Amino acid sequence: MSTVAPHKKRKKAGRDPSGKKGDIDLSAYSGTAEKHGPIETLKQLPFDVKDKSLSVGIDAEERCRSGSFYQIDHSVLLSSAYAEGLEVMDINRAREKYKWLSHYWWHAVHADADQYTAQTDKAQHHGYFVRTQPGTKVDFPLQACLFIGKEGLAQNVHNIVIAEEGSELNIITGCAAAQAVHTGLHIGISEFYVKKNARITFTMIHNWSDQMVVRPRSAIIVKENGLFMSNFICMKPVKDLQMYPTAICAGENATVRFNTVILAKEGSTMDIGSRVFLRAENSRAEIISRALTRGGDIIARGHLIGEVPGVKAHLECRGLMLSDRGTIHAIPELEGRADNIDMSHEAAVGKIAEEEIHYLMARGLSSDEATAAIVRGFLDIEIKGLPPHLAKEVKKAVTMEEDLHLF
Amino acid sequence: MLDIQNLTVTVQGKRILKGVNMHVSSGETVALFGPNGSGKTSLLHTIMGFPGYTVETGTIQFKGEDITGMSIDKRAERGIGMAFQRPPAVRGVKLKDILRMCINRREDVDETAISRYVQKLNLDDFQDRDVNLGFSGGEIKRCELVQLLAQDPDFTMFDEPDSGVDLVSIHLVGTVINELLQRGNGPCKKIKSGLIISHAGHILEFVNADRAYVILNGRLHCSGNPRDILDNIKSKGYEGCITCLR
């Protein structure tokens, strides 16, 4: 198995790779939480928790879902799977049950990558284990929620997702904090293993709160003919979100796609990128991001590394400024380490062109309507191959904010 | 319909229109000729109300109302529309979206009209494309017209609707302009008005203009029979045309 160490250039643990704002002081967050649950069904969740979960695609009624995982603070409340060949459980239980999991544990992500991985290695608070048996195709998405309900809490989860050979799996992960929670730290280690001929689509929606620090640390290994598709959406306030999920195309014809849609409001800092190592023949990658600022600071990264001949990859990074305040810094990187590789990128950052607004106004649209139409179009990335139930959640998450508060 | 008095306009401090007087009656279609850079597009943009075209003196009246300081969308609402010479591409906004938004403002037709309009202009395959993005020159012209069909203005300005249009499509363009300006041979009462900019006048072989103006260096010089004026320009040039008709 190949391995990947995110941020491997920064060998030393304990440094914040986002650098810019200095290290986050981990000791500022509480490491203990009272126990919750377990519950029989998600319907037992308190009303406000249910409500917030819904905003990140987690349906307490479990309509069109193949299973659920629900964690609040440091407690797993529920894990269930309704599809043949699909396993969903607390990662701690899974590690007891399956000794072989040690081969996957801290394999794609390295425990010493940075202070967040190190911290999670030291004090881990559950997380989910999801696995599809070989040849299993699960139509409906599995939903997993990581929820913070305690003010000032540090939640360090470690997830492992395995799609065995020839299986197909859709996951929607919602990350949220309770309405009353302002500060907190969420660290999420996620290791994905896409075996031969398997496919995973992973859709993640965040709805934290204005003082939350969020550090997802994800890595993905995709084998022969495998497909990994990630959709990340964060349209809600967060203090400081930094992530750089890294995928390796480790087998022939492996395909990786990252779609990202983010909105940074005043006071939010988002340093978000995706990286793909194209390490096997005929592997393909596509990174598409849409970054919108209404006063927040965004760094939109993307990094494609072509390591063998015959790979193909594209990176598209667009940023739109809706305010005079705020910044978008696009950093697209292409790295060729072999000949005969086809990698390209497109990056554009700017405000909406006045000329375009005026054009639409000449058709009778008001200035606000014209702006809304352009922003809606900007956010409407066509996500190829997303199952309809997920497409619905993505659309909802992306447009909700816009409809309610943008103008 | 439209009455312009002593209109002087600057763009970024540069005077582009110099004391323009123009009148277009209800039911009338006028042509506007003039060399490159003479101010034709600027005049249309000023009538449409684009910021950046600063009115220094003069007034624009539309249907008896002073619209000189009015915003673009308010003018569109009053019934002014235009086909752009070089419209911008609007990434993310689909042609269908614009047509729908225009239609939703009308009471006489519903969304079923969209397919009629796009079929009429052979733009079936363009509905789901971002408007003007990657469109060819001729496609852009047809795309402007389909939007105007959806908009249905009372006074429509066409900025070089015939440039870049092939010999077959120009027929179509002419037909649609006639429809927009109620220029068919039917007995219906003509109330729509138009202003058409053209260099070679090809479009006027399909659309009968009642009158033509010539603009030279920001000044309107004469108005008269479109064919006579065009012939004069062809034989004597713009300057010559003006001295002749004065």
Ligand SMILES: Nc1ncnc2c1ncn2[C@@H]1O[C@H](COP(=O)(O)OP(=O)(O)OP(=O)(O)O)[C@@H](O)[C@H]1O
């Ligand atoms: N935004 C601008 N900034 C500077 N100059 C401008 C601007 N807009 C128009 N002009 C100038 O105003 C003059 C008139 O331009 P306009 O586009 O109205 O000409 P036109 O008659 O439509 O020409 P054409 O036949 O080439 O389309 C030109 O000299 C042009 O360069």
Ligand SMILES: [Mg+2]
């Ligand atoms: Mg012009």
